[in-house]
Every structure is written in C-alpha cells, then in structure tokens.
Amino acid sequence: MNRxxxxxxxxxxxxxxxxxxxxxxxxxxxxxxFWITDPFTSKVKPGFTLxxxxxxxxxxxxxxxxxxxxxxxxxVTILCILISxxxxxxxxxxxxxxxxxxxxxxxxxxxxxxxxxxxxxxRITFTxxxxxxxxxxxxxxxxxxxxxxxxxxxxxYLWLPYMAVPVYTAIRQLPPNLFDASADLGxxxxxxxxxxxxxxxxxxxxxxxxxxxxxxxxxYIVAKFVGGSTQMIGSIxxxxxxxxxxxxxxxxxxxxAFVVIYxxxxxxTGALERM
Amino acid sequence: MRAxxxxxxxxxxxxxxxPGTVTLRQVAKRFGEFSAVExxxxxVQPGEFLSMLxxxxxxxxxxxxxxxxxETVTSGSIHLSGTDVTQTPPHSRPVNTVFQDYALFPHLTIxxxxxxxxxxxxxxxxDREAQVRASLEQVRLSAVADRxxxxxxxxxxxxxxxxxxxxxxxxVLLLDEPLGALDKQLREEMQIELKQIQREVGxxxxxxxxxxxxxxxxxxxxxxxxxxxxxxxxxxxxVYEFPKTxxxxxxxxxxxLIRGTEPGAELVSVRPERVRLSAADTAAAPGETSFLGTxxxxxxxxxxxxxxxxxxxxxxxTAERANDHHPSAETAFGRGDRVRVGWTAxxxxxxx
Numbered sequence: 001m002n003r004x005x006x007x008x009x010x011x012x013x014x015x016x017x018x019x020x021x022x023x024x025x026x027x028x029x030x031x032x033x034f035w036i037t038d039p040f041t042s043k044v045k046p047g048f049t050l051x052x053x054x055x056x057x058x059x060x061x062x063x064x065x066x067x068x069x070x071x072x073x074x075x076v077t078i079l080c081i082l083i084s085x086x087x088x089x090x091x092x093x094x095x096x097x098x099x100x101x102x103x104x105x106x107x108x109x110x111x112x113x114x115x116x117x118x119x120x121x122x123r124i125t126f127t128x129x130x131x132x133x134x135x136x137x138x139x140x141x142x143x144x145x146x147x148x149x150x151x152x153x154x155x156x157y158l159w160l161p162y163m164a165v166p167v168y169t170a171i172r173q174l175p176p177n178l179f180d181a182s183a184d185l186g187x188x189x190x191x192x193x194x195x196x197x198x199x200x201x202x203x204x205x206x207x208x209x210x211x212x213x214x215x216x217x218x219x220y221i222v223a224k225f226v227g228g229s230t231q232m233i234g235s236i237x238x239x240x241x242x243x244x245x246x247x248x249x250x251x252x253x254x255x256x257a258f259v260v261i262y263x264x265x266x267x268x269t270g271a272l273e274r275m
Numbered sequence: 276m277r278a279x280x281x282x283x284x285x286x287x288x289x290x291x292x293x294p295g296t297v298t299l300r301q302v303a304k305r306f307g308e309f310s311a312v313e314x315x316x317x318x319v320q321p322g323e324f325l326s327m328l329x330x331x332x333x334x335x336x337x338x339x340x341x342x343x344x345x346e347t348v349t350s351g352s353i354h355l356s357g358t359d360v361t362q363t364p365p366h367s368r369p370v371n372t373v374f375q376d377y378a379l380f381p382h383l384t385i386x387x388x389x390x391x392x393x394x395x396x397x398x399x400x401x402d403r404e405a406q407v408r409a410s411l412e413q414v415r416l417s418a419v420a421d422r423x424x425x426x427x428x429x430x431x432x433x434x435x436x437x438x439x440x441x442x443x444x445x446x447v448l449l450l451d452e453p454l455g456a457l458d459k460q461l462r463e464e465m466q467i468e469l470k471q472i473q474r475e476v477g478x479x480x481x482x483x484x485x486x487x488x489x490x491x492x493x494x495x496x497x498x499x500x501x502x503x504x505x506x507x508x509x510x511x512x513x514v515y516e517f518p519k520t521x522x523x524x525x526x527x528x529x530x531x532l533i534r535g536t537e538p539g540a541e542l543v544s545v546r547p548e549r550v551r552l553s554a555a556d557t558a559a560a561p562g563e564t565s566f567l568g569t570x571x572x573x574x575x576x577x578x579x580x581x582x583x584x585x586x587x588x589x590x591x592x593t594a595e596r597a598n599d600h601h602p603s604a605e606t607a608f609g610r611g612d613r614v615r616v617g618w619t620a621x622x623x624x625x626x627x
Contacts (some may be wrong), residue, residue, distance in 0.1 A: 150349030
C-alpha cells in the first residue's frame, strides 16, 4: 500500500477547498484592492495603486464608518461576554437539570431561525409603532428606534449563542472542587469568580469573541434593516461592489485587518495556546 | 456511639467550647429520596486524629463536606469549638480542607496557591510571602514555588494541598482521602509525614479514607461508617480487636465469623492471627473452643502464612501464623494435613 497516495486521497477535497477556493479568492480580493478604476468609464484595470487604501483613511465618511463598525463589533462582543458569564455560571452551578435544559434551548434558539427572520423580528420590535415604543410611551420615553444602538442589540441577539455556548461549556468543565477549595480558603462568590473562574474560562471567552467580533464586523444587513441611517463597512462594500470593485476590495480588507490585529494582541497574552 | 444519641440535646448539654472541638448532633442528610447520613452524633476532641472509615457511599465524605460547609444539613446541628456553624457558609468556618484530587488552582503558581487564602483574607504582601516561604519549607517544597501545579508529581501536589490548608491555621483540618491517588510506597511515606505534621501543629484532624490499614495506622480513633451510620467508633485497637458488628469485623481486615449450630446462636468473630493451629492429635487446651479439620490451602504472604482450614462440621476458618523463625510457619503444615484450630474465649468477640 502506498501511504502517501492514501494520504493524498484523504486530503484532496479539503486541500482543494482550502487552497483552490478559499485562499485563491482571498488572494484575488487582495490583488483587486490594488487595481485601478477609471473614474470616467468606471472600468477596472489591473495595475498597482494605493489610492483605494488612501481613500479609506482620507475620506472622513469612510474612516468614520470603519471606526463605527469597529465600535459596534467591540460593543457587541462586550455585551455578549457580560451576558454569557453570569448566564453560564447560573446554568452550570445553580440551575437544576430541567432549568438548565430549558436555558440551553433558549440560548441556541436564535440559531434555529433564519438570519433574516431574526432581523425582521427585531425590526418589528423596534419599529416606530413597535413594541418598545408602545410599552414605553406611558412613561414618556421612546425606544431606541432604528439606530446604531439597535444594531448593537440585534447583532448581540444574533451572535450570543457563539459566546454563551463555549462559556457555559467551559464553566461546566471546571472541576467542582475548585469552587469548594476557593470557598474553603475564605473566598466569597464574587472573589471566586474573579480569581478562579474568569482566568480559567478566558480561552472560551476569547474563542467566543473571535466569532462575535468578526461576524459583527462583516455584517451590513442588520444595519440596513434596523440601523436607520447607520452605515457599516459592509454597507459601503455592498454599494461599491459593482460601481467600484477595487475600493470594495480594499474595504473588505479592513475587517480582516481588525481581526488579525485582535488575534495578534490576544495571542500575545498567551490565551490562544490553550484553545 | 455516645450516650447522647438516645436523648435529644438539651440547653444544659451545650457542646464543648474548647478550640478544635467538633460536635455533630442528630445530623442527617438526604439527597432527594436517598438518605446519605442518618441521625448522626459525633464529638471530635481538640487535637484528635479521627478517621472516618467506610466503603464508598457509606456517608463519610458527606459528613466531612457538611463539617466544611459544602453541603447543608437536612436536619441536626454542627458546632465548631462550641459555636453553632450549621448555617455558616464554608468561607466563614474555621476549618480547612485537603481535597481528594488536591483541587489546586491550575492557573496559579505553587506559591500563589499556598498564599491564596491569606490573600483573600487581606494579609499584606510581605507577611504573605514570608508565611508562604515558611509553609513551603515545612513541606520541603521551596524549590517548586514558581511552578504550576501540573508540573508537579502527585506526591508534591498532595503536600502543596496540605500546605495551602495549614497556612490558614485552622482549628480543624479536614482531609478527604488525601492519599487515595498515590502509589503504595508514597502513601506510606505520606502517612508518616501526616502524622508528624499533626503532632507538630497539634490541631484536630478529621480524615476520610476507605483504606482500613491507613485508618488504623494514623488515628487516635476510628469511626467505621456503613449505610449513613457510624457502626462503631473507638481506638484502632478497639475497633479491630473488638468489632461490635459483623460489618466492622468484615470491613477491618480478615475475620472468622462463626455461628453456633443451635438456633438463635450468637455470631462470634475471631481474627486469624488469634487462631491457634496445632496438629490434630494435640488435645484442646483448657477453656479453648476448638475444631478438627483439614488444611485446604496454605498461602505464603511474606511476613505470615495463612492457612485455610475446612472443619469437620463444614466451616472454613482462616488461621494466620507469623513467619518469625526458621523453619518458618509455612513448612509446619501443608495441604491435606489434619489439624486442630482453636481459640480461647478472650480472643473471640460477640458481634451483632
């Protein structure tokens, strides 16, 4: 038997997928970002220019959109963390088996419905005549309406399972004795969470945050339907995709750059080694 | 069990307030339908080394966890040094625990693990570091202060778990099968070390184990647990030599359990090393109960030889003889030899 042939047969499809489709398309994107668009004919010509990148930084509307998108993605990630930790501790350590099963279903429920279905649900909730305004109007307050804030809420709603599930699993896998040992040595619940639970579930939080962060960075449908005038990077890419492919390609590299910077900074803390 | 087991505790009968006393009164623990501990009374004296011995599921660990505060009691009360701690959370009880699998914090260095409790309690950095250093010296592990727990051997981790608990200067130290994960030789070394440390610090040790030899070796008193109750409590000698129940006789070492033939006859326990073995033609000694039989098996165990003897009335008895001279005992009788086995009344204990 030829072991190499076997190995080759085994890896053929994944390698074709990874190199032929995935990496090739990314390289094409990278190359396109340096091409030139003729401003009069809108024809794309192969070449090399840094103008597309210059524009992203120099054009105030483009730059602020990048920063806004970064801010939204960070806010979504932080909100997901803040929800997932107490939820995970409650599910793993406090709730009974029935309650735990119920919550596990509730958390993963958003994964069951289609993406647009969920966005539509949020749109109906936050629309002018929607539930929030109706519920809050007796108090003289109006809901957030369609705004960047609603975009953050909707993205959190969409991506929470990607944070809550790994965080809950990590807390569940902590040896129960560690909680006992910490209490035994005089630590109350908060102290134990801060000094034992958080450091030990950090890899899970980081794994979850890579999803919530990168998925939020790439999204624009949410901004379109519940963001009002809020634009995200994806909005600009979408509107330039036919008009000016090189600038769309250059913009598409911005979220990738953000994710790479995030991964590198996380990696420097040594947190990825235990993932 | 103590006499107070029968009577309800009264106000005048207040628990002893000497530091290090542990008093359990009518303590019960149920998990749903399952009764883990039933109406248990126990008083541990200051500075005593008490072992709680029993098979798994006998309730011994549950009792330890209730003393530590990790489990609440279903009913009854727990006093530590005279103070009622029944409702006190674990972090406020003056006891510390050495856990079965050590439960060291995997993300903290050995020094940080040992200093964890002091840090929680707000001891300043200089004092803390000095105490951690002294504590690591006590268990002879100063060299590993900056390592992580997973870089240590089982025996080292065990000693760190001990140091981490002792640095808190508890009135009572609880040990939950702390030597269970170690191999036999290391376990025996650690037993001696534990006993020495207990003598040095002079505090109460409550030690959970399912290893009868360990319990007998270490303890001032042994409480033998079965089905959520204490079957017997007493010195190692008392529970071994004078088991009160069939369970205790069987659980602690080998025992011959003999019932007379007439109906309603009592059950008697005789330890194999108390059984006298002689040639069949020797006469029974005065006052001796004896049977004639045939040696079915002679097993050489090193320090002793164990003889399994089938008596004429159909019982199988075990006799053990020390191999303390040459030619040693194993050559005295062989398979198929006719022998007399017997014991005097003071070597037999009536069991329930």
